[in-house]
Amino acid sequence: MDHGEKRLMDKNQESLFVRLIPFFERYGILLLILIMIAVLHLLQPDVFLSWRNVTNIFKQVSWQSMLALGVFMVIVTAGIDLSVGSIIMLSLMGLAIASKAGMPWYVVMLVAPAIGFLCGMFNGIGITLLRMPHPFIMTLGTLYIFRGIGNLISGGVPITGFAEQIRVIGNGKIKLDAFFGEGAREYIPTSLILMIVIFFIFWVFLNHTRIGKWIYAIGGNPGAARAAGINVDRILIVVYTLCGFLAGIGGLILAGRTNSAYPNAGLQSELDAIAAVIIGGASFFGGRGTVLGVFAGVMIMGILRNGLNLMNVSVFWQQVLIGSIIILAVYIDVLRRQLATRT
Amino acid sequence: MSDNLVLEAKSVSKFFGTITALQNVDLNLNKGEVLGVVGDNGAGKSTLMKVLSGLYKPSEGSLFFDKEKVTLNSPRDSQNLGLEMVYQDLALAGNLPIGDNIFLGREPTRKLGPFNFLDHKKRKQLTEEHLAKLKINVKSADQKVEELSGGQRQAVAIARATAFNAKIVLMDEPTAALAVKEVGKVLDLILNLKKLGVSVIVISHRMDDIFTVCDRVMALFQGTNFAESELKNTSRDEVIGWIMGKKD
Numbered sequence: 001m002d003h004g005e006k007r008l009m010d011k012n013q014e015s016l017f018v019r020l021i022p023f024f025e026r027y028g029i030l031l032l033i034l035i036m037i038a039v040l041h042l043l044q045p046d047v048f049l050s051w052r053n054v055t056n057i058f059k060q061v062s063w064q065s066m067l068a069l070g071v072f073m074v075i076v077t078a079g080i081d082l083s084v085g086s087i088i089m090l091s092l093m094g095l096a097i098a099s100k101a102g103m104p105w106y107v108v109m110l111v112a113p114a115i116g117f118l119c120g121m122f123n124g125i126g127i128t129l130l131r132m133p134h135p136f137i138m139t140l141g142t143l144y145i146f147r148g149i150g151n152l153i154s155g156g157v158p159i160t161g162f163a164e165q166i167r168v169i170g171n172g173k174i175k176l177d178a179f180f181g182e183g184a185r186e187y188i189p190t191s192l193i194l195m196i197v198i199f200f201i202f203w204v205f206l207n208h209t210r211i212g213k214w215i216y217a218i219g220g221n222p223g224a225a226r227a228a229g230i231n232v233d234r235i236l237i238v239v240y241t242l243c244g245f246l247a248g249i250g251g252l253i254l255a256g257r258t259n260s261a262y263p264n265a266g267l268q269s270e271l272d273a274i275a276a277v278i279i280g281g282a283s284f285f286g287g288r289g290t291v292l293g294v295f296a297g298v299m300i301m302g303i304l305r306n307g308l309n310l311m312n313v314s315v316f317w318q319q320v321l322i323g324s325i326i327i328l329a330v331y332i333d334v335l336r337r338q339l340a341t342r343t
Numbered sequence: 344m345s346d347n348l349v350l351e352a353k354s355v356s357k358f359f360g361t362i363t364a365l366q367n368v369d370l371n372l373n374k375g376e377v378l379g380v381v382g383d384n385g386a387g388k389s390t391l392m393k394v395l396s397g398l399y400k401p402s403e404g405s406l407f408f409d410k411e412k413v414t415l416n417s418p419r420d421s422q423n424l425g426l427e428m429v430y431q432d433l434a435l436a437g438n439l440p441i442g443d444n445i446f447l448g449r450e451p452t453r454k455l456g457p458f459n460f461l462d463h464k465k466r467k468q469l470t471e472e473h474l475a476k477l478k479i480n481v482k483s484a485d486q487k488v489e490e491l492s493g494g495q496r497q498a499v500a501i502a503r504a505t506a507f508n509a510k511i512v513l514m515d516e517p518t519a520a521l522a523v524k525e526v527g528k529v530l531d532l533i534l535n536l537k538k539l540g541v542s543v544i545v546i547s548h549r550m551d552d553i554f555t556v557c558d559r560v561m562a563l564f565q566g567t568n569f570a571e572s573e574l575k576n577t578s579r580d581e582v583i584g585w586i587m588g589k590k591d
Binding site for chain 2 (some may be wrong): 225226
């Protein structure tokens with residue numbers, strides 16, 4: 001083999017490697033989930049993949065995933081929303097008060113998403129019209145305000161006991177008697193179906209509508225979006241409003257799951273949401289990330305917590321581990337980008 | 344002036360707080376004409392272009408499109424009148440593919456029930472047709488803009504500006520960031536537009552650009568009209584003198 005031929009082969013090998021990068025970019029994270037599942041299955045063969053445990057994971061992530069999805073859209077615009085944990089608590093309290101006031105269940109059900117919607121719109125209007133230097137500041141402020149209001153209207157005490165129709169959303173079971181025979185214990189959680197439907201709707205929204213495209217464009221270059229005649233402020237208000245709305249739906253699911261509204265609901269869950277989005281491959285600087293990635297990020301957080309709980313790993317070690325995974329996930333992304341620009 | 348006037352600015356001023364960026368500036372442009380605008384940094388060239396494209400509102404003065412007085416509230420207003428701007432910072436979203444950038448804000452859609460969804464197939468097809476018409480070579484219309492060379496990005500920016508049959512195209516330093524071999528291609532593109540009857544305003548520091556493509560050249564100095572001439576009646580040295588504020 002002469003020198004030229006060898007160089008040609010090197011080039012071919014490199015281009016094969018480079019061609020594999022987008023494949024890993026798209027599916028690498030799903031691969032990671034499969035590996036996690038395999039490892040946990042080997043470590044906990046009887047428990048981890050049991051129907052009960054898997055549905056438990058889904059029920060746990062269903063309300064968290066709503067926060068992550070909303071925060072994801074905000075992060076795509078190169079923004080941040082720190083207030084979603086407080087929005088979930090305020091919408092939960094509003095729902096509980098409406099329920100205690102004896103309103104019919106279908107009104108109670110609308111209260112949480114409506115409160116979330118309004119909170120999100122408040123964020124969006126503050127960020128755009130008040131010309132806050134960064135969404136961090138506005139949503140840091142509302143993080144305190146929304147939770148404060150939630151405690152003011154509830155008196156800072158838990159409120160329990162909701163209508164059956166509310167509880168179904170977070171805790172309902174779709175029986176699978178048709179597949180597993182009469183009286184089978186296997187079921188699909190209602191909240192899983194709700195989560196899949198909402199993720200699908202937002203996938204369509206972000207990938208197949210003009211506003212979805214503009215959200216990515218704003219994250220990539222807000223100046224370009226403005227020059228293209230896009231009303232950037234209006235789109236940002238839409239994004240923050242939808243983020244709040246999703247947090248409100250998260251509140252509704254949480255209400256159904258716990259059958260109570262409590263002052264510490266959603267505490268620090270905004271950080272879990274941000275972590276899931278970052279682990280899912282979205283860029284903190286905007287313009288990059290996929291809905292599927294968010295789903296994967298949420299699942300990784302959920303599976304990890306669940307697996308560590310099953311193995312009786314202390315909560316303190318869980319914190320250390322999740323923190324390390326965030327840093328590792330972003331570092332892998334940095335390495336990947338270095339490889340991609342080298343060619 | 345001739346009957347071919349497509350764009351006119353009359354005594355336009357623009358103030359940013361206490362700073363005067365433009366003071367009583369006039370500009371006119373004929374159909375199929377390439378006008379060069381020169382001036383030192385801070386002379387007000389970019390501000391003038393942003394006023395013409397509707398990104399800035401003039402503090403004083405008025406604009407006329409096809410001899411009709413207009414008020415521009417956003418770049419979309421000037422786009423609707425057939426004016427497109429190619430920005431110095433290119434105004435492209437690097438995270439989006441070429442086709443998405445060309446059609447940003449004007450995406451082809453198709454109706455499905457009450458909803459409008461993006462027509463990805465049509466966008467791709469229109470992109471490929473348009474790139475072929477302008478003889479712009481890229482690997483694929485789906486390539487992300489951040490993966491392109493400076494010249495290719497400039498070509499995409501010009502393709503974006505001309506995708507909707509623009510009558511007037513404004514270009515801010517179209518060759519400033521380009522490798523030498525890419526400059527010629529961009530200048531060819533400009534002459535190609537002229538042949539198609541498009542009027543072009545080119546801001547440039549490079550005398551080679553001005554003297555290759557322009558019919559007329561005007562100079563701004565410290566936010567005011569300084570000098571103007573048909574290209575055939577002036578010389579490089581004279582134009583360079585204007586930029587530095589010297590007139591014989």
